[in-house]
Amino acid sequence: MTLDPSANTLHLRIKQQREGTSSFILDVDLQIPSVGVTALFGPSGSGKTTLLRCISGLEKSSKGQISLNGEAWQTSKSSLPSHKRPIGYVFQDANLFPHLTAQENLQFAMKRADKNQSVISYSEIIQLMDIESVLSQYPSQLSGGERQRIAIARALLIQPKLLLMDEPLAALDDALKQEILPYLEQLCQRAKIPIIYVSHSLDEVIRLADYMVVLEKGRVIEEGKTQTLLGKLGTSFSRYHDASVVISGVVTRQETEWGLSWISFENHVIAVKQGNEKTGDTLRLRIQSKDVSLSLSNHDDSSILNRLTVTIDDMITDSKDPSMVIVRLLAGSTPILARITTLSAHKLSIKRGLTIIAQIKSVAVLS
Ligand SMILES: Nc1ncnc2c1ncn2[C@@H]1O[C@H](COP(=O)(O)OP(=O)(O)OP(=O)(O)O)[C@@H](O)[C@H]1O
Numbered sequence: 001m002t003l004d005p006s007a008n009t010l011h012l013r014i015k016q017q018r019e020g021t022s023s024f025i026l027d028v029d030l031q032i033p034s035v036g037v038t039a040l041f042g043p044s045g046s047g048k049t050t051l052l053r054c055i056s057g058l059e060k061s062s063k064g065q066i067s068l069n070g071e072a073w074q075t076s077k078s079s080l081p082s083h084k085r086p087i088g089y090v091f092q093d094a095n096l097f098p099h100l101t102a103q104e105n106l107q108f109a110m111k112r113a114d115k116n117q118s119v120i121s122y123s124e125i126i127q128l129m130d131i132e133s134v135l136s137q138y139p140s141q142l143s144g145g146e147r148q149r150i151a152i153a154r155a156l157l158i159q160p161k162l163l164l165m166d167e168p169l170a171a172l173d174d175a176l177k178q179e180i181l182p183y184l185e186q187l188c189q190r191a192k193i194p195i196i197y198v199s200h201s202l203d204e205v206i207r208l209a210d211y212m213v214v215l216e217k218g219r220v221i222e223e224g225k226t227q228t229l230l231g232k233l234g235t236s237f238s239r240y241h242d243a244s245v246v247i248s249g250v251v252t253r254q255e256t257e258w259g260l261s262w263i264s265f266e267n268h269v270i271a272v273k274q275g276n277e278k279t280g281d282t283l284r285l286r287i288q289s290k291d292v293s294l295s296l297s298n299h300d301d302s303s304i305l306n307r308l309t310v311t312i313d314d315m316i317t318d319s320k321d322p323s324m325v326i327v328r329l330l331a332g333s334t335p336i337l338a339r340i341t342t343l344s345a346h347k348l349s350i351k352r353g354l355t356i357i358a359q360i361k362s363v364a365v366l367s
Contacts, residue, residue: 008034008069010162010194014054016062026050026062026218032211034069037188037195039209039226041202041237046215048198052164055196056089057082068161068194086114088155090165094147096139102150103135109154117159119193125153128190129183145176149183156191163195169204177204184208185367202237206230206244206286207366231335233328238337239318243289243326245336246366251281260305266332271305272363284366289326291361292338296348298357306360310336312352317342325350329358336360 010032017025026047032038040048054062057073057080066074073080096105110122126132129149139147148168155163168184169177181204188195188208199205205212205226212229214222214236222235229235231245249265254274261274263283270285277283298307310329318324318339325345327338336358348356 010034010069010196011065011067012051012055014051014062014064014066016050016054016059016064018050018061024050024218026054028215028218028220030213030220030223032194032196032213034194035192036210037197037208038211038213039205040196040198040213040215041200041205042215042221044200047218048215049166050218051215052089052166052196052198055085055162056087056164057085071161086117086159086161088158088160088163090148090152090155090163090168092167092170094139094144094151096147096150096154098139101136101138102131102142102146105139105150106135106154106157109157113157113159114161115159117161119159119191120156122157125156128186129153143176144172145180148172148180152183152187156187161193163191163193165195165197167198167200170200181207189367202240202242202244206246231328231337233314233316233326233337238289238316238326239320241290241339243337243339244286245289245334247285247287247334247336248282249285251277251279251283254279266334268308268331268334270308270360270363272365275365277365286364286366287336287360288362288364289337289339291363292329292336292340293359293361294327294329294338294340294344294348294350295357295359299359302359304359304361306363308336308358308360310356310358312350312354312356314352315345315350329356331358 012028012030015027042048053059073085129152131149134142134146185207197208209226212226213220222229227246237243247265249263251261252264253262259274260271261277262269262271308331310331313328313330315325315327318326323342324339325342327350329336329338
C-alpha cells in the first residue's frame with residue numbers, strides 16, 4: 001500500500017515487536033477514514049491495544065509512519081512524544097482522579113485543550129453525556145456508567161483530533177452497557193473527528209462503527225465498510241451465532257393502527273415496529289442470520305410479515321458446526337445471511353442462482 005500523507009485519512013504503517021519474552025509482532029498497513037467510527041475487532045491477544053498504544057506514542061519501540069490528514073506524528077526519522085499527539089483516550093476503566101470532583105476532572109482536561117481545535121464545547125458534551133446532575137460528585141460516589149460518561153467527556157474536552165476508545169464498556173454489566181450505548185451512538189454520530197473503537201462485541205461494532213478492521217496475530221485479516229464486511233461469507237464473524245447484516249432503507253409508509261413502519265430498500269419493503277421515525281427518514285436495520293429461514297414458496301398464510309423474494313448467491317458450511325450452513329442471499333444487490341441446517345439446505349436443493357423466499361422473523365432498528 002502506498003502511503004499518501006496528503007489524503008484525508010489516518011495512515012498507519014506500523015511494525016512493533018515487543019521487547020522481552022513475547023514473540024508477538026504487530027505489522028499493519030492501514031488507511032483509516034478520517035471521519036466516523038472505525039472498530040478494531042479481533043480475538044484476545046490479536047494486538048488491538050498494542051495498535052492503540054502505538055498510535056498514541058506509548059509504545060516506544062514502534063517503527064513506521066503515522067499521520068492524520070497529512071500531519072505526520074511519526075516518520076522513519078522522528079516521532080512526536082505521546083503528550084504532544086492530539087489524542088483523546090478512553091480506557092476500560094474510567095481512571096478519573098479520585099480526589100477531584102467530576103467537574104474538576106473535566107476542568108483539568110480543559111487546561112490541556114488545544115486552543116486551535118474545536119471538537120465540542122463544554123456545554124455540548126455535558127448535555128450529550130447527560131452528566132450535569134453528577135458534576136459535584138467524587139468518582140467514588142458515581143455509578144460505573146456515570147464514571148465512564150465523565151471519562152468520555154474528559155477525553156473530548158482536550159479537543160483531540162483523534163479519539164481512541166479501548167473497550168469502554170467492557171467493565172460494565174449488561175444493563176449498564178445498554179444504558180450507555182445510546183450516549184455513545186449520539187457521540188459517534190455527532191463527533192467531527194475519527195474515532196477508533198476497540199471491542200469484542202459484534203453488537204457494539206454493528207451499532208457504532210462505519211468501518212471495521214479485524215486483527216489476528218498482529219495482522220489485518222479483514223478490513224472494510226461495516227455494512228459490506230457483514231454481508232460477506234467466510235469472514236471471521238460470519239459464522240457467529242449473532243452474525244448479522246445491516247440494511248439502510250427509507251420509511252415509505254406507516255400504519256399506526258397496526259403499529260408498523262414500512263422500510264423500503266431497492267425494490268423491497270420490510271415492516272418494523274413503529275418508533276419515533278417519520279415517513280422519509282432513513283433507518284438502519286439489523287437482521288440476524290439465525291432469524292432468516294428459507295422457503296421455496298411464498299406462504300401468505302404465515303404469521304411472518306417479512307417475506308422477500310431473493311436469489312441465492314453463495315453458501316458455506318460453518319467450519320465450527322458442520323450441521324449448519326450460512327447462505328448468502330441477494331435482495332436486489334443487498335446481501336442478507338441465513339443460518340440454516342445443512343439438512344434443510346439439502347432438502348431445498350439450495351444452489352447459486354436459485355430464487356427463493358427469505359422469511360425474516362425479527363428485525364432490529366439500529367438508528
Ligand atoms: N507488556 C507486555 N509485554 C510483553 N508482551 C505483551 C505485553 N502486553 C501485551 N503483550 C502481548 O502482546 C500481544 C498483543 O496484546 P494486546 O493487549 O495488544 O492484544 P489485544 O488484542 O488488545 O487483547 P485483548 O482483547 O485481550 O485486550 C499478546 O500476545 C500479549 O501477550
